[in-house]
Amino acid sequence: xxxxxxQYFVETLDGKLPSEIIAFIISMLPILELRGGLIASKxxxxxxxxxxxxxxxxxxxxxxxxxxxxxKIFNQLKKYPKINGLIEKIEVRSIRxxxxxxxxxxxGLLIFVGIPLPGTGAWTxxxxxxxxxxxxxxxxxxxAAGVLMAGIIISALSYGLFGALGF
Numbered sequence: 001x002x003x004x005x006x007q008y009f010v011e012t013l014d015g016k017l018p019s020e021i022i023a024f025i026i027s028m029l030p031i032l033e034l035r036g037g038l039i040a041s042k043x044x045x046x047x048x049x050x051x052x053x054x055x056x057x058x059x060x061x062x063x064x065x066x067x068x069x070x071x072k073i074f075n076q077l078k079k080y081p082k083i084n085g086l087i088e089k090i091e092v093r094s095i096r097x098x099x100x101x102x103x104x105x106x107x108g109l110l111i112f113v114g115i116p117l118p119g120t121g122a123w124t125x126x127x128x129x130x131x132x133x134x135x136x137x138x139x140x141x142x143x144a145a146g147v148l149m150a151g152i153i154i155s156a157l158s159y160g161l162f163g164a165l166g167f
C-alpha cells in the first residue's frame with residue numbers, strides 16, 4: 001500500500017517540486033512516513049544517503065509536536081460530537097496496538113516503531129507514548145531509534161542493500 005501511495009505522490013508532484021522536497025513531504029505524512037519516503041526516493045532516483053537523511057528528518061520533524069500537543073488537540077476535538085467518535089476510535093485502536101509497549105515501555109516503543117508493519121511507525125508510536133504517559137525525554141529517543149531501525153530495514157528492501165552487502 002505504501003508503494004502505491006508513494007507512487008501516486010511521485011506522479012502527481014514530479015516536475016512541480018524537486019524530488020528531495022517530494023520525499024521530505026511524503027516522509028512527514030502519517031501512514032507513509034519514512035517508509036513511503038524511501039520508496040518514493042528510490043522511484044525518483046535519489047541517491048541512497050541523501051534519501052535516507054531527507055526521509056529520516058522528514059519523519060522525525062512532526063514527532064516532538066505530536067508528543068507535546070496531541071492530547072491537548074484530541075481533547076479540543078472531542079468537544080465536537082461529529083469528531084469525538086473518530087478521535088476515540090484512534091485512541092482505542094492505538095491502545096490496542098500498544099500491548100508490547102505497555103509491557104516493555106521504552107524497548108517496546110522502539111521495537112513497535114522500528115518494525116515496519118502496517119499500523120506501526122513514529123506517528124502511532126508517539127500517540128501510544130502519550131496515551132501511556134511515557135515522558136518525552138524517554139519516548140523521543142526510543143522513537144528516533146525505531147525510525148532509524150525501520151529505515152535500515154526498508155532501505156535494505158527498497159535500495160537492495162542486502163544484495164550490495166552480500167546477503
